[in-house]
Amino acid sequence: MKKNKTILSAGIRSQQDVVLVRQRARQVAQALGFSVQEQTRIATAVSEIARNAFEYGGGGRAEFLLDEQPPATLLVRVSDRGPGIAELDAVLEGRPSTSNGLGLGIVGARRLMDRFEITTDSKTGTVVLMGKVLPRQNGLVAEGIEKIAEKIARDLPRDPFSEIQQQNRELLSTLEELRERQAELLELNLELEDTNRGVVALYTELNEKADSLARANELKTAFLSNMSHEFRTPLNAILSLSALLLDRVDGDLTPEQHKQVSFIQQSAQGLSDLVNDLLDMAKVEAGKVSVHPSEFQVESLFGALRGMLKPLLAPNSAINLVFEELPGLPVLYTDEGKVSQILRNFISNALKFTEQGEVRVTARPGPAASATVVFSVADTGIGILFEDQERIFEEYTQIDSPLQQRTKGTGLGLPLSRQLAQLLKGRVWVGSSPGRGSTFYLEIPVCYDSERDLAAADCDCNPAGPFVLAIEDNLETLLLYQKYLLGTSYSLHPAPTLKEAQRVLDNARPAVVLLDVLLGDENTWGFLKQIKEDEATRTIPVLVATVVDNHQKAVALGADGFCVKPIEREWLLQMLRTFSHESG
Structure with missing residues (x-):
């Protein structure tokens, strides 16, 4: 694994050092191409953790690193030699309930960064590792890191008063932006209220018309059904009597009589066909026709x-x-x-x-x-x-x-x-x-019942041959994946729950894992992280497919591909070809 590239580091021994670390965080973020808002978020998160290291850990050190593995990420490691955090779980759950306020700012810093990890021990102290994925358009190359580090090192840090002024300017800018957004939201709310009133009125009118049409359709269907049955008896009688006459059961017919009776029979047969079709149509429209596969x-x-x-x-x-x-x-x-x-x-x-x-x-x-x-x-x-x-x-x-x-x-x-x-x-x-x-x-x-189709696609927990593990609970989506794989060497193994997915991974190795992050109440982000941290599964390609566009988070947690649903067949097959080529 390629070692992270060090940009610069700074000691934390005083309040002034905390301010210096904040300045350095902003300078590094600016040099790496982050937006002004992202620079403020990074600087705020780093200063909060640095302040904790000074106040509760007796001082420490902040290191700024670049992880060059895709996606390229700015890493900030803040370490101290303090007594550690005794109630870390409570702090991470948003309940910093310790008496001395230990951990204050951790929850906020965690929300501001893409990656956030803490290791703490009463003997060795606490290490906080934070990460922010670099902007996509960033053209940074490894050879430029040294120049960036030299430039930042040459820039003299400002005094604490200047840093406070800078923070005040950022706060004022943020407040002004929030005020403008609030004004826009108020205006938008007014427009939405007017639109909602119109939509409510329109829906009311449409519901009334839909009810009226439904009643009319029910009356038509009932009329057709009843009249079709009523017509059948006299029509059958006419057809039967016409057949008797044409068969000359009661005597011969003259050529003209035969012609006239034939016309009667043909007309009755045409009317009988119409009645039968009307009855079939009425049944279908009334939903009374069932499929018997x-x-x-x-x-x-x-x-x-x-x-x-x-x-x-x-x-x-x-x-x-x-x-x-x-x-x-x-x-x-x-x-x-x-x-x-x-x-x-x-x-x-x-x-x-x-x-x-x-x-x-x-x-x-x-x-x-x-x-x-x-x-x-x-x-x-x-x-x-x-x-x-x-x-x-x-x-x-x-x-x-x-x-x-x-x-x-x-x-x-x-x-x-x-x-x-x-x-x-x-x-x-x-x-x-x-x-x-x-x-x-x-x-x-070929198969009418989609659930039957899926049952045919299911297999045991140890599938034979290359297969795609689809962690998905939507039957229509699973059926789509199955159709996509027809004609390929891959089979589909659906796993509607993380428990079922883990059972498969414990017994077999899929060619690719297709992961939906909206899987009931289950934490699929955590499951993705677990796959990529486990030595036995970390090399399995994981493709995240979901309706929510959260590409950066998926890649930051180790996903090998990301797609917003609906997935296109060519994209899936291309990914399979790519990973089969890499594994070959």
Whole structure:
């Protein structure tokens, strides 16, 4: 490990030395490129600890160092040979309750610095190590430290009166800045109050309208459900009686009677289809449709569809219905009935609007990182204009065309298919050109249940092969990480608690640790520090991923990488490549 570079040091034997140390702290901070505010914070923290060393430790020494290990950090070590701090834990918890006031200023100094460590002993005294990470834009190199030290050493310290004047100026500047901020806050509060009143009024109006829409939607759903059931009985009777007449059970029909009864049957069948679609839509909108996932093969699904839809083709039809499944398709775990219903809607529409050619049904794996399967139904029919391709998914919408006049529909099949796909956590869309046919797509997850997905990703406390330990309690985020690692040599091991994470680290060595710092009530910052201080785990790369931008603190505690959520897949894979290369 590279040794820290000494900038300068100063003894603490009198009150004047305390003032001198404060001056030196400000000079060093200024030379290292810290802002005026940071210079004041560093000088204040150092003077508080130096004063404690003089008053309670009988004097000591202050050393200013530069830690060149990334991130470069200014270190200040204040040591004394005093009796030590007997109630250190109480002091660090913010309860300096000793009778003589020992430790006064420690809590404040600790808050002003990025790093703060104390070692104390009744025989050897007390050593306080404080650190402040250098500004990112600082271009300091090791060769410049000697020059900085020489320059500061040449600068004569000011007398205590001048230092007090400087402190007063800093206080006045701080007070003026606080006054300006207070004025800005008052003005902002007034604006926020006006805005809040407007927002409250708007929310009240929106809530009223939302309640009104919810009631109207409930009434519509109830009406559709009730009327659908009421319509079914007479429609079934008309269809049954029409079939009896066409089958000539009660005698022959004249050609004209046969034609008229056929029209009656076709109209009743169209109305029956409309009623069935309305009932399905009402169920979906009312939330009464549940998903019943089960495992099945695409091959068996296509076999059932082939048997159901073959009767729709006339014996002398000029249309070929082709089912094609690509190799490498996984076993699906989703609602087979609803997938079949969506594909039936697609295929029946394709057959209606295709006069000759073929309707090809295909299944293929989705994008590599998505763990989905994509179904497509392509036809050689009349096609759809670009401006109409979104309209066809609206309820009761039908596009005017010569074929549309001959093949009446309800206009509910495609909207229902979209709702069913969303219920399965998937999506539908269309690609089409007039005169060149259309292709309807359905993309759904291979596994419907996300918790089942995560269970498959889980493993025991001694995983085999390279793996990423994700210390994360959010299921959606864990699922995202799992998808990111698909196609790589790494597996994911989720750890929702620090206890589980420690159990894994005790038994295996992850390639990378992904750490979320907002993990319930647990102290993940302390856990990061523990990993980096333990000889057995300190070399494991730790990537901090959180919604809070606290890059400096993460790096100061030893994190090897930092990212504000959401994590991008390329960033994670790049970090894995970097650390695997370094370890190789």
